[in-house]
């Protein structure tokens with residue numbers, strides 16, 4: 001579970017850095033696209049580093065560092081270690097930072113070198129690639145904001161809480177809870193493979209609201225009955241391997257470890 005950093009941020013403008021690692025940069029883009037809110041953010045914090053918005057970063061001690069993307073190279077590993085040392089609070093934002101993202105779905109299977117060679121051949125890299133992993137595989141993470149991408153209401157609620165010294169709490173229910181509140185017809189009734197029961201809520205059941213199944217981008221709901229739901233989805237004609245592969249797509253390898261741990 002999340003190890004909570006009890007640091008209280010003073011109401012005077014906290015120093016903030018927003019950093020991108022391996023990912024599509026969609027979370028940073030979402031923050032910029034919020035327009036009205038981003039102006040409030042600029043007024044509420046002392047934004048020292050946000051390369052997507054300003055090419056003049058100031059790298060020094062930070063109250064809060066927001067990290068997007070997984071850690072996929074030696075250079076990124078060094079960089080996240082340095083940011084962690086400078087930041088009182090570190091928040092992982094987006095599926096890649098929280099769970100490793102699709103790029104970490106096979107991590108730990110012992111075939112990384114083979115895959116690298118198959119895709120890149122004898123390419124010389126500027127920095128050595130490593131198996132892509134979530135941020136907390138390398139450094140301690142204080143808070144998590146999942147999603148692919150993150151949602152603006154949840155992002156600004158979390159930022160606002162941190163600014164005011166209130167500990168952000170993870171949403172305790174699965175996506176299904178929000179889906180029911182939104183009065184959606186359950187996709188499982190139509191034999192559509194939805195991971196809502198296994199996924200942490202907080203997104204407002206964004207996908208089922210539009211008739212699309214949840215693919216698990218908010219990460220594992222720790223109370224989810226994984227064994228039963230996987231067995232149930234098998235009754236739709238999918239093999240267990242196919243289902244686990246789908247789960248890994250956004251749950252990364254982390255979710256398999258979680259399933260293994262629960263099986264013991």
Ligand code: SF4
Pocket residue numbers: 175176177179180184185186187188194195196197205208213214
């Ligand atoms: S559609 Fe998906 S998220 Fe909604 S209730 Fe059914 S299983 Fe849960």
Ligand code: SF4
Pocket residue numbers: 147148175199200203204205206207208213214215216217218219
């Ligand atoms: S419904 Fe599932 S896949 Fe869609 S945003 Fe929510 S957690 Fe992510």
